[in-house]
Every structure is written in structure tokens, then in C-alpha cells.
Amino acid sequence: MALTIKEVEHLAILSRIALTDEEKELFAGQMSDILKYADKLNQLNTDNIEPMVYILPALNVFREDEVIPAPPREELLANASVAEDGYFKVPKIL
Amino acid sequence: MQLYDMTISELSTLIKERKVSAQELTRAYLQRIDEVEKQVGAFITRTDELALQQAGDFDNNPVDKPLAGIPYGLKDNICTRGVRTTCASKMLADFVPTYNARVAACLQAQQGILLGKLNMDEFAMGCSTESSAFQTTSNPWDLQRVAGGSSGGSAAAVAAGEVAYALGTDTGGSIRQPAAYCGLTGLKPTYGLVSRFGAIANTSSLDQVGVITRDVRDCALVLNAIAGYDPQDGTSANIDVPDYTADLSGDIKGLRIAYPREYFRDNTDTAMVEQVKRALHEYEQLGAIVEEVSLPYSEYALPAYYIISRAEASTNLARYDGVQFGLRDLQADNIADLYANSRAVGFGNEVKLRILFGSYVLSADSYENYYLKAMKVRRLIHDDFTRVFENFDIIITPTTPTTAFHRDEFRGDLLSLYRNDILTVPVNMAGLPGMSVPCGFIDGLPAGMQLIGKPFHEKMLLNTALAYEQVHDYYKARPILGGDK
Secondary structure, eight states: OOOOHHHHHHHHHHHTOOOOHHHHHHHHHHHHHHHHHHGGGGGSOOTTOOOOSOSSOOOOOOOOOOOOOOOOHHHHHTTSSSEETTEEOOOOOO | OOGGGSOHHHHHHHHHTTSSOHHHHHHHHHHHHHHHHHHHOOEEEEOHHHHHHHHHHHHHSOOOOTTTTOEEEEETTBOBTTBOOOTTSGGGTTOOOSSOOHHHHHHHHTTOEEEEEEOOSGGGOOSSSTTOSSOOOEETTEEEEEOOSSSHHHHHHHHTTSSSEEEEEESSSTTHHHHHHTTOEEEEOOTTTBOOTTBOOSOTTTOEEEEEESSHHHHHHHHHHHBSOOTTSTTOOOOOOOOTTTTOOOOOTTOEEEEEGGGGSTTSOHHHHHHHHHHHHHHHHTTOEEEEEOOTTGGGHHHHHHHHHHHHHHHHGGGOSSSSSSOOOTTOOSHHHHHHHHHHHHSOHHHHHHHHHHHHHHSTTTIIIIIIHHHHHHHHHHHHHHHHHTTOSEEEEESSSSSOOBTTTTTTOHHHHHGGGTTTHHHHHTTOOEEEEEEEEETTEEEEEEEEESTTOHHHHHHHHHHHHHHOOGGGOOOOOTTOO
């Protein structure tokens, strides 16, 4: 199964990654190679096999809804490239 | 013998008997790093000042804990409060966590001495540290070769005597493979045994934190410090954890060892096959029952792993949007460009490829053919192991198909590069504990043998590894680096 440049462009939008033309070509080739290898799985009949999402039994883990100390706001904001007045700042959205 | 050549057990005795102070030990290690780091390139961030401060605190107020005063390093995807944690990515080049990963807190509670953060493949995606945004780590046994990966910095630092032990993470072999390439003992515990709170996620259903040490007893000591239930990790197993150092005797009489034929052919080098078969023969002489078995679905583990790991990585890495932390494109004037450009600049090629591929296998048209299919195959692989473990205690294979490869050896040949994980990936897919133990040298390069156990049977793995260590002292060999006399 080979991926086209157009398909890679669509995936780049879904993945929110801007790609150069060179990258599109590179990734189209690499992804096609990997898909070709992954097609090996089609040799197996898995009709009645239950998919294994997790090794451990899939249980929800709950805890008491208690207030616990959180890291200081300034420390958290210090990791953001742009912050203002105690908030993360982003370009205008609406 | 130099301090930097010693095991944790040896160093701990020196400290307890007051023959060396933690500050002296730390200075000796810092000097060692100064001497060899230029050749090895294991560190992304050194924490000299913090280390000397921790050592001073310990000397002033010594505690009696097995890892107290012992210098160690952490893979740079393990969050450390106040110490930059980069995942070897430009994306997180300036990221300073506001909290400690559970395992980092465990070692701090032991009053260990943190020497720094170690190199890795970017976001732990790779098997050679060549995808690190900062540097490629060299193998201390041959500087032209890679140390393996993704925990390559962790393994190289231990092998070069820059730290006494290190923690790594293992998604498809990332502890065992570099440990094998560098002649060390590496343990990936059972999925759920060690908390991953604060370990930056790659593939959540496969990732596990583990240990790289110089010998088996050290491995048990460090596992003791980090294993156990953590309510902050939803996948943490709520079980009683034994003392992994207790009753380690190396007595393996009657132990039932299986070796799967699929791991000893095709992709595995003849010399490697011979090396591990010799070890199997020695286990037999020590009183183990050794038999060949089949794990017929082994060959499907790698393609299924590609799909599952990329799918999970693409979702895990969605959080890097340039807003709350991480690199941000400051030029973008709308939110879509901010996301797309920040990620374009912040991520390297391997990470981009995996995100794109993950998005593909999760998209509506290919979900069933690829992602669902891979999860079904994962069950077949898991059941393969379960079946063998009905009649056996331990499975033994080579850890890697070959010894360490050259830098750039697989440039432009991604599928061949990925194939280095072929013998380790199935263990993650089944959530089992796996360990790599030095089993000799091939043309001067270390070879590793992989021990695979039943879930939460780490103790049996350690004891089986110790039995071999008692017969062969490969683990005592040290590479010769520039600074050595």
C-alpha cells in the first residue's frame, strides 16, 4: 500500500504539523515502506480474536475527590513561551 | 580498582564503613565525567552543583539506605523538579518540570546523588540515540559505534563509569538493547510494577521504567527502591512487592528454561546464536532443564508494534502545542499556524514520521485494517507466551540480533534499523519482565542474552541471571577509554 503526497498532506493537517515539500516526499516513501511491511499481518486470520487494548484488565481507577497541593502558578507559567497576567497567551481565536 | 569501576554494593560498603564520603565519591565521578564525556556524549544536562549539595547533605546527616550516597543518572524523559527535562527534543529544550517523577522521588528519598540527565532518542523513539536533537552517544567499547537506544545515554554512562547506575525506559527494548550493546545488566520490569508517573509518555500501553546496572545484585537493589504501587499512575499494579535482594543464591536446580526457535534463526547472527546456545548449555550443567519451544507468532510482533506504538505516540504527543510548555513559533498569528509551526520546528524527523503514521492507522479508513488488526495480533503474541509459561519458568533468547552497529549504518534504511528491536518488542507486547545479561564478547563487542519471565516474577529472573554471573565474570569487564591508564 503506497501513500500519495496528497494523503500525507491530509495527515499533516490532522497531526497539526507543517511539512516542507521535501518532508512530504520523504514521509510518503517511508510510510509506504512501513505499511508494506505491516501488511504482513494480513497473513493471519484474526476473525474471532478479542483485541488486546491493555495487558492489565481494563478497569477505571478512581480516587477520592480531594484537593491536593498543586505546583505554584508562576512555576507552571514559567514553562510557557508567552504568558501574561497569570495566564497562557495565545493568538486571537474568534 | 577505581571508584568509578565499582558496583553499588561495593561503593555502599565503602560509604557505610566511612572509607569514603559521599562528597569524595561524587567528586571522583565528576572528575571521571570530565575525563571521558567528550568521547562518550552520554549527558544532556549535568547537575554537578546539585550533586555536591546532595552529597554534602548526606555526609552531614547520613542515613542507612542501600542507595544512599551513590551517584546515578536518569534518562532525560524522567521528570526532575527544577532540573531541565528535554526528552532529547528541541520541543522540550527549555522545559523545567515542576514536580518529580515517582522514580526520581524514590531515588531522592534514598539520598542518592543525581549526576545528571542522560541522552536518548528523541521522545524515546529509536534504538541508537541518533534521533536525539542534541548529540549521538558513543558506545564506550567502540566509539565509532552506537550505544543503542533509546536509553543509550543511560547505558553508555554506566559502562563508561560516569554514573554507578542509571534508570531508563523501555517501550520495545530501550533498556535491554543498550544494556546488551554496552555489556551491562538491564531490566525492564513487568508492566505495572514500577510507576510511570512523571515519565514522559511515548506508548502508554508498552512503556515501562527500569534499571541499568553493572551486575545483578545492583539491579535488585535499585529495583527495590523503585518498585511498588503508586496511586498517581493509573496502570500501577497494586501488589505486594518482595525484597528483590533476599534469597538471591544463584541456585537454579530444576528450573525449566525454554528457548524459542524463532529467536535463534533468520535475523539473528550466527555468532550471537552460538554465544547464547553456549549459555543455555551452561544452564543445563547448573541443573536447569532446557528445551526448545516455538512462539509461532513472534514474526508478527514487530509489524503489530509499529502500528500500536505509532498510534499511541501520535495521541500522546498531541499535547505539544506550543502553548502551556514546549517550543512555540512566536511568529504565528493564528492558532492553527501556532500548532503546526511549533510542532514543525520542535519535532525531529522520526517523531514527525511516527505521529503521521499513527494518525494514519487511527483514521477511519484504516482503523480496522491496521490498528484493530494489530491489537488482535497482540493478543496472539501474548497468548503464545502464556502457553509456553504453562510448562516453563524462564524463556531465554539473544537480546539483539547483532552486537552494536556503527553510527549511520542504517541511514536511509529505516526498516533495517527498526529490526534491531525484533527480539525485544514481543516482551513489551505481552507486558512481561525482560532482562539483558552480558554473555560474552563477539569481536571485542559485548553480547547480551535476554531472560523473559512470568508477570511479576522479577525475582526468578534475577536469580537466573545471578547463576550465570557466578560462572562467568563478563560483567566485570570494563571498556578502555582515553582517560584510562
